Amino acid sequence: MSLLLKNVLVLDTNSPAHQQQANILIEKGLITSLNGKSAKKEIDLKGHQLSCGWFDLNANFNDPGNEHREDIESGIKVAQSGGFTDVCLTPDTSPPIESKSDVNYLIRKGNNAVELYVSAAISEGLNGEGLTEILDLNDAGAVSFSDGDKPIWNAELLLKALQYTKNLNTPVIQNAREVNISRNTHMHEGRMSTNLGLRGEPSLSEELIIQRDIEILRYSGGHLHFSRVSSAKGVDLIKRAKKEGLYITCDVAIHHLIFTDDSIGEFDTNFKSLPPYRTEKDRKALIKGLKEDVIDAICSNHRPLDQESKQLEFDLAEPGNISLQTFLPALLSVSKEISLDILIDKVVNGPRSILNLQPASIDVGQEAKLTIFDPKAKWTLNDSTNISKSRNSPFWNKEVEGKVAGTVNRSYFKINK
Incomplete structure (x- = not known):
């Protein structure tokens, strides 16, 4: 028709x-x-x-394992209603996406409305110890490798993963957090965390891992992607590494372009996020990083959670927000600071470029x-x-x-x- x-x-x-x-x-x-x-x-x-169809690099539809929070069917409906024609799903489900059949299960669940892509687990059980069967997972259709919201804490594992994927044209995705520094933290460490009496995660947690991983990439080669960068120094480190010619890309979550740690003043657990919202200085650095093309893409960081996980004291609640359906209003609010042309490119061809997919255009x-x-x-x-x-x-x-x-x-x- x-x-x-x-x-x-x-x-x-x-x-x-x-x-x-x-x-x-x-x-x-x-x-x-x-x-x-x-x-x-x-x-x-x-x-x-x-515009061209939007592509989300980072969403979790909780399928398999936690379908009461979201499932593939509801996730696709939310993504389509939010303007997305393509979504890349994270592997941290229950069980995680770590076999060929797991990848095939998710790809088959996609429909005509939204095409699903899969980021497969980089370590068995997401525990950071043993490497998954990367070649088999890539053959099954995995377009990237990560441990989802868990950082790749094991330096040797990251080194091997970069070496294995070097010739596959697929990125290794890192959620840059130092596990010991970030353990049992609930927001950004700063004035606001002190005022609220909450244990904070310093930006150092992100910066240390970015510094470490840049050195590993310099040694190994390959394509390293930093997911949901949140700190000013993190952006600067990536900017310098890109200038050296290292194959590094990164994205930022949409809400980190709007909210800061000051947003948590009312103890609203809907503002508890991973990574945490940081300071206004950090937020402005993220905006600048988009303008200067240091940050390659904007993702939703869609994390559905049931009310039993959110209607708790702030320090007991799980981090995460739903963000696909309200992505456009959030994007338009950011357009007061950045050209809408730039923002749209960061949700259209930025993600496609990171995953080495064909660019999109409105042309004959x-x-x-x-x-x-x-x-x-x-x-x-x-x-x-x-x-x-x-x-x-x-x-x-x-x-x-x-x-x-x-x-x-x-x-x-x-x-x-």
């Missing part, structure tokens, strides 16, 4: 229709015209904007992977609008601005209500 998206403003710096109103004609999953005249299905999108002959949104629409995330099985969002019961109107994924399209 042919589809015509009429009168929509294109936001794609790689497209000849960038910043122009266009009539995007889609036939058999491909864009066939930027000035289409008619189609079997026509949708007038005046007042809406169009390109696959139709598209995100449609209304930047001015206002809505409230609550029990009536929430699509996730969980409700652990810092935006809960708050009015936000910016709503995804729909997505196109090749021959599939859905216009959200």
